[in-house]
Amino acid sequence: MSASTAAAIARSIREGQTTATEVVEAHLAEIERTDGDVRAFLEVLGGTALEQAKAVDAGEVTGPLAGVPIAIKDVLCMEGIATTCGSKILEGWRPPYTATAVRRLVEAGAIPIGKTNMDEFAMGSSTENSAFGPTLNPWSTGHVPGGSSGGSAAAVAAGHAPVSLGSDTGGSIRQPASLCGVVGMKPTYGRVSRYGLVAFASSLDQIGPFSHTVEDAAIVYAAMAGHDPMDSTSLPESVGDPVGAIGRGIEGIRFGVVTELAGDAIEPEVAAAFASAIEGLGAGEVSLPSFDHALSAYYLIAPAEASSNLARFDGVRYGLRIDAADTTAMMRRTREAGFGPEVKRRIMLGTYALSAGYYDAYYGQAQRVRTLVANDFGRAFEDFDILLSPTSPTTAFEIGERTADPLAMYLSDLCTIPANLAGIPAISIPAGVDSRGLPIGLQLMAPALEEERLFAAAAELETRIGFDAKPALTGGAE
Amino acid sequence: MSRFETVIGIEVHVELSTNTKMFCGCSNRFGAPPNTNTCPVCLGLPGSLPVVNEQAVRDAMKIGIALNCEVARSCLFHRKNYFYPDMPKDFQISQYDEPICFGGYLDVEGGRVGITRAHMEEDTGKSTHIGEGGRIHDATHSLIDYNRAGVPLIEIVSEPDITGPAHARAYATELRNVLRSLSVSDVKMEEGSMRCDANISLREPGGEFGTKVEIKNMNSLRSLQKALEYEEARQAELLESGKSVTQETRHWNEADGETHSMRSKEEAFDYRYFPEPDLVPQAPPLSLIEEIRSSMPELPASRRARLAEDWALTDQQIFTLTSVDGLLDLVSDAVERGTDPVTATNWATGDVLAKLKTDGVDADQSGLNGHKLADLCELVANGTLSTKLAKQVLITVMETGKGPGEVVEEEGLAQVSDESELAAIAEKIVNDNPGEAERYRAGEEKLLGFFVGQAMKATRGKGNPQALNELFRSKLSE
Numbered sequence: 001m002s003a004s005t006a007a008a009i010a011r012s013i014r015e016g017q018t019t020a021t022e023v024v025e026a027h028l029a030e031i032e033r034t035d036g037d038v039r040a041f042l043e044v045l046g047g048t049a050l051e052q053a054k055a056v057d058a059g060e061v062t063g064p065l066a067g068v069p070i071a072i073k074d075v076l077c078m079e080g081i082a083t084t085c086g087s088k089i090l091e092g093w094r095p096p097y098t099a100t101a102v103r104r105l106v107e108a109g110a111i112p113i114g115k116t117n118m119d120e121f122a123m124g125s126s127t128e129n130s131a132f133g134p135t136l137n138p139w140s141t142g143h144v145p146g147g148s149s150g151g152s153a154a155a156v157a158a159g160h161a162p163v164s165l166g167s168d169t170g171g172s173i174r175q176p177a178s179l180c181g182v183v184g185m186k187p188t189y190g191r192v193s194r195y196g197l198v199a200f201a202s203s204l205d206q207i208g209p210f211s212h213t214v215e216d217a218a219i220v221y222a223a224m225a226g227h228d229p230m231d232s233t234s235l236p237e238s239v240g241d242p243v244g245a246i247g248r249g250i251e252g253i254r255f256g257v258v259t260e261l262a263g264d265a266i267e268p269e270v271a272a273a274f275a276s277a278i279e280g281l282g283a284g285e286v287s288l289p290s291f292d293h294a295l296s297a298y299y300l301i302a303p304a305e306a307s308s309n310l311a312r313f314d315g316v317r318y319g320l321r322i323d324a325a326d327t328t329a330m331m332r333r334t335r336e337a338g339f340g341p342e343v344k345r346r347i348m349l350g351t352y353a354l355s356a357g358y359y360d361a362y363y364g365q366a367q368r369v370r371t372l373v374a375n376d377f378g379r380a381f382e383d384f385d386i387l388l389s390p391t392s393p394t395t396a397f398e399i400g401e402r403t404a405d406p407l408a409m410y411l412s413d414l415c416t417i418p419a420n421l422a423g424i425p426a427i428s429i430p431a432g433v434d435s436r437g438l439p440i441g442l443q444l445m446a447p448a449l450e451e452e453r454l455f456a457a458a459a460e461l462e463t464r465i466g467f468d469a470k471p472a473l474t475g476g477a478e
Numbered sequence: 479m480s481r482f483e484t485v486i487g488i489e490v491h492v493e494l495s496t497n498t499k500m501f502c503g504c505s506n507r508f509g510a511p512p513n514t515n516t517c518p519v520c521l522g523l524p525g526s527l528p529v530v531n532e533q534a535v536r537d538a539m540k541i542g543i544a545l546n547c548e549v550a551r552s553c554l555f556h557r558k559n560y561f562y563p564d565m566p567k568d569f570q571i572s573q574y575d576e577p578i579c580f581g582g583y584l585d586v587e588g589g590r591v592g593i594t595r596a597h598m599e600e601d602t603g604k605s606t607h608i609g610e611g612g613r614i615h616d617a618t619h620s621l622i623d624y625n626r627a628g629v630p631l632i633e634i635v636s637e638p639d640i641t642g643p644a645h646a647r648a649y650a651t652e653l654r655n656v657l658r659s660l661s662v663s664d665v666k667m668e669e670g671s672m673r674c675d676a677n678i679s680l681r682e683p684g685g686e687f688g689t690k691v692e693i694k695n696m697n698s699l700r701s702l703q704k705a706l707e708y709e710e711a712r713q714a715e716l717l718e719s720g721k722s723v724t725q726e727t728r729h730w731n732e733a734d735g736e737t738h739s740m741r742s743k744e745e746a747f748d749y750r751y752f753p754e755p756d757l758v759p760q761a762p763p764l765s766l767i768e769e770i771r772s773s774m775p776e777l778p779a780s781r782r783a784r785l786a787e788d789w790a791l792t793d794q795q796i797f798t799l800t801s802v803d804g805l806l807d808l809v810s811d812a813v814e815r816g817t818d819p820v821t822a823t824n825w826a827t828g829d830v831l832a833k834l835k836t837d838g839v840d841a842d843q844s845g846l847n848g849h850k851l852a853d854l855c856e857l858v859a860n861g862t863l864s865t866k867l868a869k870q871v872l873i874t875v876m877e878t879g880k881g882p883g884e885v886v887e888e889e890g891l892a893q894v895s896d897e898s899e900l901a902a903i904a905e906k907i908v909n910d911n912p913g914e915a916e917r918y919r920a921g922e923e924k925l926l927g928f929f930v931g932q933a934m935k936a937t938r939g940k941g942n943p944q945a946l947n948e949l950f951r952s953k954l955s956e
Binding site: 002060075077083085090093095096097099108194195196198199202203219229230231232233304305307308309312313314316317318324328351355356357363 | 518521522523524525526527528529530557559561563567568569620622749752753755758774859880884
C-alpha cells in the first residue's frame with residue numbers, strides 16, 4: 001500500500017476497484033506489521049476507522065477523500081479520543097469536541113486511522129521529547145524522524161497512512177517531512193483553523209498535511225482550509241483552487257535562493273542535493289540579513305506564548321493531578337511531575353522573557369526582529385515569486401545525538417523558522433538521499449495566501465526531481 | 479479631622495448583562511446550577527479559542543461614551559498571567575495599554591472625577607471552600623463553579639481625584655446610576671455584578687502622594703464609605719504617630735468593621751502581560767461609534783435637570799427617584815396618564831418605597847405599576863378614598879397586583895360621601911351626645927374632632943372627613 005496516494009485511493013474507491021474497508025484493513029495490517037519498528041502511533045483507531053469505512057462503502061459519506069486513511073498528530077482534539085500532546089500531564093483526558101480541521105477532513109470522507117507520536121507539546125525537532133518514547137525514522141531506525149510531528153511524518157513514510165496531519169510552529173511539519181522523505185506543507189497563518197489544536201505558540205502554530213505527493217498535500221489542505229468563526233485569527237479570504245494549481249507549471253515564476261539559509265550551516269551533501277535539485281530554474285540569489293536573528297527571536301516568542309498557553313495544565317480540571325496539602329502545592333507538584341525537561345525549559349525561558357523589567361529587552365525585541373523578517377520577505381517577494389532553501393541543514397541525526405545539547409537541536413529549524421515568523425506558506429519536498437541513504441528535503445516559500453503558486457511550483461519541481469526512493473521496513477520488531 | 483488630605487482612586491468591575499459570555503456562546507445568566515453554563519472555551523480546554531462578543535464591545539463603547547471617554551479606534555486584548563484555580567486558563571484575557579475607552583470624567587456631588595480608562599475583560603469562576611470556617615485555610619476541599627468564568631466585565635478606573643469617603647460613595651452611586659440608565663448591567667453590589675476596589679492614601683495638603691493601600695471586599699455603597707473611613711483614620715493615626723503606611727492590599731471585614739492585610743507589595747504578582755495572540759486587534763469602525771453615540775439613552779444628570787425643570791421636584795425627590803430601580807418609570811407612567819408629577823412622586827418616594835424596602839423587592843417585582851398608581855391618585859382626587867384609606871389600598875395593590883378600583887370594591891373601602899347617609903349618622907351622634915353638643919355650642923370648638931371621630935368610627939373609617947366637618951359644624955350651630 002505504501003506507494004498509493006490519497007488521490008489514487010479515493011479514485012479506486014469511487015470507481016469500485018476497491019472498497020474503503022479493504023483500504024483501511026490493508027493500512028491497519030501494515031501498521032500491525034511495521035509500526036513496532038517505527039512507533040509512529042500512540043493509539044491506532046482501528047474500530048472507529050472500520051466503522052467509518054463501512055459508512056463510505058454504504059455511500060453514506062462521499063467527498064474528495066472518501067475512504068482515505070489519515071493519521072492525526074496527537075495535538076489535535078478528537079471527541080472522546082485520548083489526546084496527549086505527547087505529555088504525561090494530559091493523562092486520561094478525552095476532549096469533548098473535535099478540531100475544525102479534523103472535522104472538515106472527516107466530512108470530506110477521510111478516515112482517521114490513529115493518533116501519532118510527537119515531541120511533548122510540539123516542542124522539539126526529533127520526537128525524542130515524547131513522554132511515550134521516541135518515534136524512529138523508517139529509513140533508518142537508528143535515526144530520528146525529525147519533529148515535532150515525527151509520528152505523522154514517519155507514518156506516511158512507512159506506508160501506515162497515505163496522508164497525515166501535523167502542526168508547524170517553527171518547522172515541525174517541514175523538518176520531519178525532509179528527514180522522512182515525504183512532502184510536508186505549512187499553510188499561510190490563518191488559512192487552517194486552529195480550533196482544537198492544542199496551542200504551543202498561538203501566533204506561529206499552523207496545521208498542515210504530510211503526503212507522498214504535492215497533489216495529495218493540496219487535496220488535504222483544500223479540504224480543511226478556509227474561514228472558521230471559532231478561530232478569530234482565521235482568514236476570511238477564499239482558498240481558491242489549490243488542487244487545480246497542480247500542473248500549471250512554473251512558466252514566468254522567478255525563483256530566488258535565500259543566501260542566509262544556504263550557507264555554511266548546511267551540510268555539504270544537503271547543499272549539493274539542493275543545488276542539483278534547483279538546476280535549470282534560473283534561480284537568483286537574495287540576501288535577507290534579518291534571518292540571522294530569526295532563530296533567536298523565535299526562541300523568545302514561542303516559549304513566551306507557550307509559558308502562558310501551558311499554564312492551564314495545573315491539575316485542577318483535567319489530566320494528571322498529584323495531590324498535595326493545598327492548591328498551590330498541588331499545582332506545583334502536578335506540573336513538576338507532568339511536564340518533561342524540554343517543556344520545563346521553554347516555560348522557564350518564556351516566563352523570563354515576559355517578566356517585568358525584561359519584557360522589552362526580550363519579548364519586545366524579538367517582536368521587532370519578527371517585523372524585520374516579515375519586511376525582508378516582503379522585499380524579496382518584490383523580485384522573486386518563490387524562495388528556495390534546503391529544508392533542514394542536515395539529514396536525520398542519530399537517536400540521542402542532540403538530546404544533551406538543546407542549542408544543536410534548535411539549529412535543526414534554522415531554515416524553517418522564518419516562514420513561521422512571517423506567517424507565509426511553505427512546503428518541503430524530497431530532493432534526494434545522502435550517501436547513507438537518508439532523505440534530503442527542499443523548501444519552497446511563497447507570499448502569504450499564495451498557496452496555489454506554492455503547490456504549482458512544488459509539483460513541477462517534484463516531477464523534475466523524480467524522487468522515487470523508498471524506505472525498506474522489514475517488520476517484526478515489537 | 480486630621481491635618482492630612484485624602485486621595486482616593488476607585489476601580490469598579492461591572493458584569494455586563496449580555497446574553498452570552500465574553501468569548502464564547504455560553505449563556506450569561508446568573509443563578510444557573512453550577513457548571514451548566516460552560517463549554518470548551520470558557521472552561522479553557524486545550525485547543526479552544528476565544529471569539530470576542532460584539533455586544534460586549536458595543537456595551538463597553540456605550541459606557542465609555544456615557545463617561546465622556548474617548549473611544550479607541552483600535553484596541554488590544556492582553557493576557558494577564560497568574561495561577562488561580564478559579565481561572566480556567568490560568569490567565570485572564572484583559573486589556574492593558576490599549577483599552578477600548580480612556581480619558582473621561584464623571585461629575586458627582588463633591589466634584590468631578592476623572593476616568594482614566596474603561597476596559598474589557600473576562601470574569602473568573604467562583605470557589606466554595608468546604609470545611610470548618612468556609613475559608614480557604616481551614617477547608618478540606620473546594621468546589622469550583624465556572625458559570626461565571628468568561629462573563630464579560632468592564633473595569634472602570636478613576637483618576638485619584640476623589641477627596642474622601644463621602645465623595646467616593648457619591649462617585650460610585652452616580653456611576654451605578656449611569657450604568658443602570660444604559661441597561662448594560664444589573665449593577666447589584668450584593669450579587670457582585672458591580673464590585674468596587676479602592677486605593678487610598680493620605681498626604682500633606684498639596685504635597686506628594688503618600689503610600690497607597692488597596693482595599694477590597696466592599697459589598698455595598700455603605701460599606702465602601704465605611705471601609706474608606708476606617709482606612710482614612712487608620713492611616714492618619716499611623717502618620718500622626720510618626721509611623722509609615724505599608725503598601726499592601728487590605729480586606730474589608732463587614733462584621734468587625736475593620737480592614738485586614740491580605741498581601742504586601744513584595745508578594746504582588748508579576749502578571750507578565752503580553753498581547754493575546756488568539757485575538758486580533760479590535761477596530762470598531764467610526765460609523766459604529768457614531769451609531770452608538772447617537773442612540774444613547776438619557777443619562778442621569780440630564781434626566782435630573784429635566785425633572786427639576788418639568789416636574790418642579792426637589793433635589794432630594796429627584797435623587798431618590800433616579801437612584802432606585804424602576805421608581806422613575808413608575809412615576810413617568812403615572813404622569814403620562816394624567817397624574818400630577820408631585821403627587822405621583824410623593825407616593826413613589828414615600829409609601830411605595832417604604833413598602834418595597836420592607837418586602838425587599840424591586841419596583842418591577844411589586845404588584846404596582848404606573849397605571850395603577852395613576853388610578854390610586856385619581857381615587858383620592860375624586861374623593862373616593864381618603865389618603866389614609868389610599869395607603870391601605872396601595873399595600874394591597876403592591877402585594878396582590880390587583881387594581882386599586884378592584885381593591886376598593888372588594889373591601890368596600892369607598893368613602894361615604896353621600897350627604898343624606900352622613901347627615902343621618904351625624905344627627906344620631908349629636909343626639910347621643912348631648913353633653914358634648916352643649917359644650918361645643920358654649921364655645922369649646924375643638925370638640926368638633928370628637929364628633930367627626932365618632933362618625934368615622936360609625937362608618938368604619940369610610941366617612942368623608944371634609945363632608946363630616948361641614949355637617950357637624952352646621953348641625954351644632956342650629
